[in-house]
Amino acid sequence: MTNTPVTRALFDEVMVPNYAPAPVIPVRGKGSRIWDQSDNEYIDFAGGIAVTSVGHSHPKLVATLKEQGEKLWHISNVMTNEPALRLAKKLTDATFAQKVYFANSGAEANEAAFKLARRFAVDHFGEEKNEIIAFEQGFHGRTLFTVSVGGQPKYSQGFGPALEGITHLPYNDIKALEAAVSNKTCAIIMEPLQGEGGIIDADPAFIKRARELCDQHNALLVLDEVQTGAGRLGTLYGYQQTGVIPDILTTAKGLGNGFPVAAMLTTDKVATSLAIGTHGSTYGGNPLACSIAEAVIDIVNTPEVLAGVNAKSKRFKAGLEAINIRLPFCNEVRGKGLLLGCALNSEYQGRAGEFLKAAQAKGLLVLVAGPNVIRMAPSLLIPEADIDAGLAILEAAISDIINAT
Ligand SMILES: *Cc1c(COP(=O)(O)O)cnc(C)c1O
Numbered sequence: 001m002t003n004t005p006v007t008r009a010l011f012d013e014v015m016v017p018n019y020a021p022a023p024v025i026p027v028r029g030k031g032s033r034i035w036d037q038s039d040n041e042y043i044d045f046a047g048g049i050a051v052t053s054v055g056h057s058h059p060k061l062v063a064t065l066k067e068q069g070e071k072l073w074h075i076s077n078v079m080t081n082e083p084a085l086r087l088a089k090k091l092t093d094a095t096f097a098q099k100v101y102f103a104n105s106g107a108e109a110n111e112a113a114f115k116l117a118r119r120f121a122v123d124h125f126g127e128e129k130n131e132i133i134a135f136e137q138g139f140h141g142r143t144l145f146t147v148s149v150g151g152q153p154k155y156s157q158g159f160g161p162a163l164e165g166i167t168h169l170p171y172n173d174i175k176a177l178e179a180a181v182s183n184k185t186c187a188i189i190m191e192p193l194q195g196e197g198g199i200i201d202a203d204p205a206f207i208k209r210a211r212e213l214c215d216q217h218n219a220l221l222v223l224d225e226v227q228t229g230a231g232r233l234g235t236l237y238g239y240q241q242t243g244v245i246p247d248i249l250t251t252a253k254g255l256g257n258g259f260p261v262a263a264m265l266t267t268d269k270v271a272t273s274l275a276i277g278t279h280g281s282t283y284g285g286n287p288l289a290c291s292i293a294e295a296v297i298d299i300v301n302t303p304e305v306l307a308g309v310n311a312k313s314k315r316f317k318a319g320l321e322a323i324n325i326r327l328p329f330c331n332e333v334r335g336k337g338l339l340l341g342c343a344l345n346s347e348y349q350g351r352a353g354e355f356l357k358a359a360q361a362k363g364l365l366v367l368v369a370g371p372n373v374i375r376m377a378p379s380l381l382i383p384e385a386d387i388d389a390g391l392a393i394l395e396a397a398i399s400d401i402i403n404a405t
Pocket residue numbers: 104105106107108110139140141142191195196224225226227228252253
């Protein structure tokens with residue numbers, strides 16, 4: 001066998017072209033820093049797209065991975081396992097839910113949630129009650145059902161006939177929602193804060209009205225907390241800041257800190273519709289994944305860490321606002337906890353990707369949320385010094401872009 005050099009060029013040779021990765025290849029990480037093949041250092045405000053919730057190579061997670069790795073990786077759902085049961089107990093103790101279904105990704109948890117919502121309606125009210133109400137710009141994953149429920153047509157077009165029975169409405173539009181919900185509605189599905197869609201928070205009145213309309217029409221409220229969950233917004237789950245309790249909640253991304261794991265949480269009553277044989281997964285809830293998620297929950301779900309998220313959020317927002325006074329680049333710094341966005345001003349519309357690249361070239365990883373929003377989702381444990389150092393790099397990158405315009 002020849003020793004092919006592992007370079008970015010090899011990507012174009014051997015990988016399906018659905019991604020356009022950066023020119024460098026990261027090889028290790030620690031906390032909120034990562035290093036590439038040439039040992040260049042980056043401060044990580046991206047968190048692997050809101051995933052590495054406690055930072056790279058957290059010592060407790062490394063220890064858990066090694067310990068469980070030497071015990072039992074996989075057994076299938078023909079038998080249950082200790083980490084899955086412990087994790088399910090932790091998630092139900094910490095939330096509205098009494099029942100848990102484990103999956104491997106956000107899309108899979110949502111797939112289970114959407115199937116359950118339909119099944120529950122069919123079981124209790126009949127085949128006619130199958131309409132799902134979802135929102136424009138919403139994002140729920142990339143399987144066929146989840147792109148169909150998602151509110152970004154570019155992700156669902158070109159894959160043959162669309163799934164039926166899904167209505168998309170403008171987010172935060174109470175009147176449109178009131179007009180659309182009927183006795184045919186089986187579920188209203190939303191993110192409590194749209195992540196991919198541009199860091200747009202649900203109006204408290206909107207989410208409250210969605211809950212009321214669900215109650216009036218025997219529909220289920222499904223909250224997709226794949227991005228907002230696991231402490232990201234400064235509470236273990238985002239709904240805990242809204243006063244509204246969902247019937248189904250999905251969680252993934254930050255739950256495993258990079259190890260693929262996801263969960264769908266629901267009530268005793270709703271869970272009955274996922275009766276034996278109705279749904280399943282080979283890997284979902286395997287001991288290795290669940291042991292890591294359990295360790296993540298143990299780290300994140302403490303008053304100190306959650307208060308820390310809110311304190312870091314304030315520092316982050318103040319820093320971004322100060323940059324914007326010196327170098328006006330955005331209309332608004334928005335978001336909650338450590339899921340933050342800068343909505344570019346009229347001068348820089350459509351150019352979020354340029355800011356991402358400029359920051360990366362200077363040693364800072366950020367995200368975008370569409371073409372007009374720079375998004376940040378760092379580790380919930382990011383040290384203040386890394387926030388400040390990263391913001392200084394961001395300011396230098398913004399300065400370059402402003403001066404080149
Ligand atoms: C990322 C994301 C998903 C999809 O998760 P995958 O693990 O990529 O399948 C679903 N919903 C929301 C809100 C997300 O941010």
